[in-house]
Amino acid sequence: MREYLKFYINGEWVEPSDGKTLDVINPANEEVCGKISLGNATDVDKAVKAARAAFPAWSQTTREERLEVLGRILAEYQKRFGDLATAVTEEMGAPANLAQRAQVPIGMGHLATAVEVLKTFKFEEDRG
Incomplete structure (x- = not known):
């Protein structure tokens, strides 16, 4: 079972302001596949x-x-492709094939598109 009990705030992993957690249920088999911390207004304000x-x-x-x-983000995403597909399968109950062929590649595609747009986007333009 995976546990994600800290929040990444200000460049470091920090404890939540209170210890409330939530079990993540795999809807395909109704088994607990993970545990996450629940944030609150204090955590949001810090972030x-x-x-x-x-x-x-x-x-x-x-x-x-x-x-x-x-x-660097895209490279890490690609490196962890299998982990991401497993997480999607467990958390959403999605078939592994769907996670690997559609859901995870979509995120990678969004990042790749952001890179391509950033390469050519005109942030400044002379007028007049």
């Missing part, structure tokens, strides 16, 4: 505060820096 603090620096990154970050 939003961290995101707001990070935004000024991120907003100043170059296209190349953003492409590098997206490339």
